[in-house]
Amino acid sequence: MTSSSNFEHGEAIAIAIGGSGTALVGRSGATIVTSDAFAAIGDVESAVSPRWVWWSKETATEFVRSGIRPLRCWDLAAVHRLLEGGWRGDPGRVWALRRGLDPGDAPPRRGNVDLFTVVDDPDRPVLGTGHLHPEWAHGSWRGDVDRTRRWAELALDVQRWQAETLARLADHPTALTTARSESAAELLCAELETDGLPLDRAEAERIIATFIGDRPLDAADERRATAERDERVLLHLGAASREGIDLRNPASVKSLLRRVGIEVDDTRAWRLERRRGDHPIVDAILDWRRAERIATTFGYRWLDQHVGDDDRLRGTWSASDGAAGRMTATAGLHNLPAELRPAIAAEAGHVFVRADLGQIEPRILAAVSGDAALAAATAQHDMYAPVAAELGVEREVAKVAVLGAMYGQTTGHGAAARRELERAYPVAMDYLTRAARRAEGGNDLRTHGGRLVRMSTSGPLGAGTDEGRTRAAARGRYGRNALVQGAAAEFFKTWAAVVRARIAPAQIVLCLHDELLVHTPAHLGSVTAGAVDAALTEAAVHWTGGRPTVRFVADTAVVDRWSDAC
């Protein structure tokens, strides 16, 4: 039996789960070292509900797999990504930043130790240079219980430094809040990976079959089916002109089209779409492309690789990847073709609560730029309606103009609407323009919530040449969009974290940039939907640091299948 009575309610407790023991070290100084990790964790969680401090999602996954779903955490790797940008968060880098060192100077792990090697003391985690001992960074802290305790103490040290650093971050007063929600998102990713997304396998197979036929019996059968699909395109050509045509090679498709009198710059679907009437082979190619996509990416192989015996679709989740810190997922979880979505179905006796944020990016722009006029427009469920009225244009024109402004669009016929935007919402437009200008010059940016968007390490700047100007303009669009998309991602994760905390026993099973899918017992459907909506208001308070200036809206529905409308 372990004793959690020495810990204080809600305090930060660092945890390191080693091979010969687990260490819990509280901010108050209370410490538990135990060989029964999960009894201790469960005990402490229910007794004092701490903010668990761990080095990375690995530990979160160990919690989840042991059936423990803690309320609060602090993920050093996730917070490191917030402070430093990018996707890396290994202990060596996290520690180097805490000590103000260049992570590139950290020594590599020793390969072959010879007579002349100076062996660092394996019991000391920090080298004379201040860098983390490479063996510790690689996991040697697991092997010895004293080292495991030391590893937890180091985590607590880094956590304090990260929190102080975020609290001092000028112009980003909500950065500490962001650190907590980013940590929660990382924990949520561990849960998403463990739980998976419920899938109706029979329905999935039925849909796949409509594109590429029944499941092939063997490799030869699969080759035969492939050849038959190819044939349905090639039969439109004469025996001579079909020689050497490879439908999987765009250049070959281009020459195929030339043989039937169709000249195109490239063979993208939207271009071919316009030439449908020119020759029946165009239709055949477009059908072939759709089937080929299912066959290669979302077919029986995909099903076998990513759907478990429990009929759950699983992929790898990242809480903040890429430019602006959006969540990403593999295994098709973020780009599943609409045709396959009817296969995502709640289990028997369960329903989904599906919730979509409405017009999240322009609402976020209104909030982060502090544009009172644009913020006023967010009072409407459809904020493009008042914007269109203000600009004196059709709703669709207003929408394209606003999106174009956020993406940095330079072409198109929205020039007049663009000038009206500058007049009506100068504060928001200035926010975007300043972000673009700074990014063009290669200056790093930070999102509203404090995430660093690195512009300084993305290659040569260049300005004098055409190519240099093109690259600078691309950087400008990238930076301009990153501040909106990144802040939207932070808001979404805040919402997801609040939902997660409020919906037990329901579970979030999918996060998709502005959409949540929650799996819940059928009798709790409407209760859960209500909690998801209420969480939006709560998230807005958290994300703004207490004073929401814009209204956020969600469309929420209780459905059986993902494809069912909100």
Added chain:
DNA sequence: TGCGGCTATTG
């Protein structure tokens, strides 16, 4: 075998 180009899907 690794990488850039092309293509598809999604928000």
Added chain:
DNA sequence: CACAATAGCCGCAG
């Protein structure tokens, strides 16, 4: 066909 992502196949360089 702007901004972001994952992922497949092809051709080509090493």
